[in-house]
Amino acid sequence: MKLRLIATFLLLAATCGAAEYKAGAARVNISPRESIWMGGYAARKRPSTDVAQDLWVKALAIEDAHGHRVVILTMDLLRVPRLIVEPLAQELKGRYGIERSELLLNCAHNHSGPSPWENDPFTAMAPQEYAKCRRYTESLKDAFATAVGEALRNMAPAAIFHGTGEAGFAANRRVKTAKGYDIGYNPDGPVDHRVPVLEVVGKDGRLIAVLFGYACHNTTVEGSCLRINGDYAGYAQADLEQAHPGAVALFMQLCAGDQDPHPRGGLEIAAQHGKELSGAVEKVLNGKLAAVHGRIGTALQMTDLDFAPHTREQFEKRLNDPLPARVRNARAMLAAYDAGHPIRSIPYPVQAVTFGHSLSLLALGGEPVIDYALRARREFPNAIVLGYSNLVRSYVPSRRVLAEGGYEPEESMLYYGLPGPYAPDVEDRIFSAIGSALKQAGGRR
Secondary structure (H helix, E strand, O other), X not given: OHHHHHHHHHHHHHHHOOOOEEEEEEEEEOOOOOOOOEOOOOOOOOOOOEEOOOOXXXXXXXXXXXXXXXXXXXXXXXXXXXXXXHHHHHHHHHHHOOOHHHEEEEEOOEOOOEOOOOOOOOOOOOHHHHHHHHHHHHHHHHHHHHHHHHHHHOOEEEEEEEEEEEOOOEEEXXXXXXXXXXXXXXXXXXXXXXXXXXXXXXOOOOEEEEEEEEOOOEOOEOOOOOEEOOHHHHHHHHXXXXXXXXXXXXXXXXXXXXXXXXXXXXXXXXXXXXXXXXXXXXXXXOOOOEEOOOOEEEEEEEEEEEEOOOOHHHXXXXXXXXXXXXXXXXXXXXXXXXXXXXXXXXXXXXXXXXXXXXXXXXXXXXXXXXXXHHHHHHHOOOEEEEOOEOOOOOEEOOHHHHHHOOHHHHXXXXXXXXXXXXXXXXXXXXXXXXXXXXXXXXXXX
């Protein structure tokens, strides 16, 4: 494999007169240093007990021969921490000249890590626990900036390759019942078992980084476990870094909104799924990969997603609901009405990163369901579609899932502090923004 990589690198260098890319990677430990409330499962009643597996933020910086850059930040967290994103982006622009469109943030959507503090009253916890979560979240900005700085300092001539593997443990979780759609195990529902892989190799054939993705919630470890860990994505990254000393393995969460691991349980099952995923990546690395080439282009667009019509009266009726989350949501929505700004829409980020016409990364905000990946496969066959990127404020249903109803398009909005389901045009608005971002980034002919 090393000879193949060196030969390909030399071919690229001979063609271009110099290495087509420079790349560098780094990682920073972001494990909490104190017992802390964990995010993702509303049923938890106590904070964490210990750290079973360290959590990381990882950075991959890539620059083309013309100085165009992209920095990809991945994190073993539930959400991209909204509190620090803009301050981080401003700091990175001031320090390194990185434009906001050149910074892609993606979270693993890990349900076994700390609860990010977002000043939203939708998780019931004691004031001292809120304070811990805020301290932790605020500390992440320095960790993220450190990872980016180290990745930029580590940049050296590199070649990039891509390929696709497969792992089979992701399963559709939307089950049709007599009362509508519920969360369970649907072996016949749509899935996307592809494992896209980017291999970043130095001039000497050394593996600098491997960037890989999968479309599946990081919920193997159930809410009864109070030990901090990275779930299957954490185990897969650790496996790869152990097998390739000195390399940084970065996990990208894809369109996992309606995808759960099967089976689920404890840490041992998470390790099992992680082993399957890392094995799929290794198979790609040992196989025939395609060279990535071309100018790096980036674009970040915000589009507004409208909500279905709602009235003050419907939230007033929820104030006596037996479910505390519905009451908390109703109070927040009524407060918005009282302020004269009821929530009618929210901004939604769509980011495109292109490497000429050879490969594109499409980074969508929120928790998009698998239909987005399947449609994009048809319309943009050279693209890898990420979810959980830049801003995670809700599930993102497709037209089909929105019409079916259930947890993702309806009930989950309570916990995200939003008024209800999206308007029927949500999928079309997002794909229109994808097309516009790709055109701006230069990835469409």
